[in-house]
Amino acid sequence: KNIVLLGAPVEEGAGRLGCAMGPAALRLAGIQPALEKLGHTVEDRGNLAPENLSGFTLPGLARNAALIGGWTRTLDRAAYETLKDGRMPIFLGGDHSLSMGTVAGAARHAEEQGRKLFVLWMDAHADFNTPVTSPSGNMHGMSVAFFCGVDGFSGILPDDRPVVAPEHVFMCGIRSIDLDERAELTKAGVNVFDMRSIDEHGIVALMKRIIETVSGADGLLHVSFDTDFLDPDIAPGTGTIVRGGGTYREAHVAMEMLYDSGLVTSLDIVELNPFLDDRGKSAYLLVELVSSLFGQKIF
Ligand code: DIR
Ligand code: MN
Ligand code: MN
Ligand code: MN
Numbered sequence: 001k002n003i004v005l006l007g008a009p010v011e012e013g014a015g016r017l018g019c020a021m022g023p024a025a026l027r028l029a030g031i032q033p034a035l036e037k038l039g040h041t042v043e044d045r046g047n048l049a050p051e052n053l054s055g056f057t058l059p060g061l062a063r064n065a066a067l068i069g070g071w072t073r074t075l076d077r078a079a080y081e082t083l084k085d086g087r088m089p090i091f092l093g094g095d096h097s098l099s100m101g102t103v104a105g106a107a108r109h110a111e112e113q114g115r116k117l118f119v120l121w122m123d124a125h126a127d128f129n130t131p132v133t134s135p136s137g138n139m140h141g142m143s144v145a146f147f148c149g150v151d152g153f154s155g156i157l158p159d160d161r162p163v164v165a166p167e168h169v170f171m172c173g174i175r176s177i178d179l180d181e182r183a184e185l186t187k188a189g190v191n192v193f194d195m196r197s198i199d200e201h202g203i204v205a206l207m208k209r210i211i212e213t214v215s216g217a218d219g220l221l222h223v224s225f226d227t228d229f230l231d232p233d234i235a236p237g238t239g240t241i242v243r244g245g246g247t248y249r250e251a252h253v254a255m256e257m258l259y260d261s262g263l264v265t266s267l268d269i270v271e272l273n274p275f276l277d278d279r280g281k282s283a284y285l286l287v288e289l290v291s292s293l294f295g296q297k298i299f
Contacts, residue, residue: 001040001294002087005032006078007047010071012064013097013140016239018275023047023092025237025274029283031092031290038295043087050074056155060131068097068139069156072146075101076108076157079266083109090290093270095239096127096140099224103147104161106222106266111162118219118263119147119164120210121171122254123226124242126185126192133180140271141181143224144169148188166190168219170210172254173198173229176242195244203250204257211261221263225289227271227282235285237277248285255292264293 007023027044035042050070058065075091079102082089091102103119110117121127121144129141130152146153149163166188174194177185185192193206214221227238231245246254258264269286277283288296 003035003040003042004082004087004089005042005044005092006082006089007092008071008075008094008098009047010050010068010094010098012067012095013138014095014239014271015136015138016273018239018273019093019095019271021274022094022270022272025272025277025280025283026092026269026286029280029287031287034287034291035294038291040294048074048078058131058153058155060152061134061137062131062139062142063137064139065131068100071098072101072104072156073158076105076161079105080108083266084112089266091268093268093272096123096143096224096226096270098270099143099268100146100156102266102268103143103164103222103224104157106220107147107162107164110220113220116168116217116219117164118168118170118214118217118221120221120223120258121169122173122224122229122246123171124173124175124228124245125226125240126171126174126177126181126190128185128188128190129178129181130184133178133184135178144190145184148190150184150188172203172206173246175244198246198250203246203254207254207257211257211263214263215261219263220265222266223258223264223293224268225270227286230285235282237273237282238271239273239276240271251289252292255289256297259293259295267293
């Protein structure tokens with residue numbers, strides 16, 4: 001594969017700072033050589049910088065909306081242009097608000113190809129708040145609502161762009177949902193596989209279902225991987241940990257199955273906060289998981 005690494009050091013969408021160091025930590029943990037070792041061509045384009053949307057606000061509570069809006073426009077264009085160029089973008093975050101832009105750009109590209117974009121959201125959280133429902137006002141908790149076209153975000157992108165159908169979004173690993181967020185999620189009809197459903201059915205059965213759905217629809221797949229999908233015992237380096245997360249092998253086998261499917265066309269690695277990490281433990285694990293997603297085999 002022709003892979004492009006794009007750093008998105010945005011941290012103002014999260015409740016605490018530190019995610020801006022995420023791209024540097026993923027590079028230091030060896031993401032580029034790990035991918036090259038698997039036979040891929042990797043171009044690291046360094047870090048992007050956000051457009052200026054100064055003065056922009058949203059009705060309700062959306063902290064740093066101008067900055068996050070600026071990032072969204074930059075990342076929308078970066079995702080779209082990289083995909084149009086026939087390359088596979090990997091976005092190194094940065095907090096999860098960056099997916100507003102990366103998914104918008106990937107959806108725009110898919111639409112142009114006459115294909116549908118599906119999104120696999122691996123996260124402890126559903127990130128389906130709006131500036132009206134959000135208890136925190138942190139925009140990293142709003143990304144999915146934004147790209148599913150829920151009201152409350154108008155003006156972030158300059159025109160009406162293709163959005164992702166909520167039924168084309170699969171959430172996996174969810175274990176923390178806010179009250180009003182739950183109502184919005186249900187109303188929209190997003191596919192939510194929470195931790196209990198991983199416990200009951202196993203992640204392999206769930207991944208099979210997701211992969212079959214996407215391939216049956218001839219879809220393209222964007223994977224958005226929040227570090228807090230993982231159990232905090234194995235990945236402490238993130239700002240909003242929740243107990244009872246994905247295990248080491250659950251995460252790996254999901255990545256291995258996604259590689260075999262050949263469906264993944266773009267990827268976000270987000271919410272790594274190196275300030276909270278334990279000697280690079282979470283960064284190294286994320287690089288390992290990316291390797292599995294790009295063909296690393298045990299045997
Ligand atoms: C919470 C936390 N639902 C919020 N969200 C997080 O602030 O909206 N997402 N941490 O990753
Ligand atoms: Mn998230
Ligand atoms: Mn999360
Ligand atoms: Mn459909």
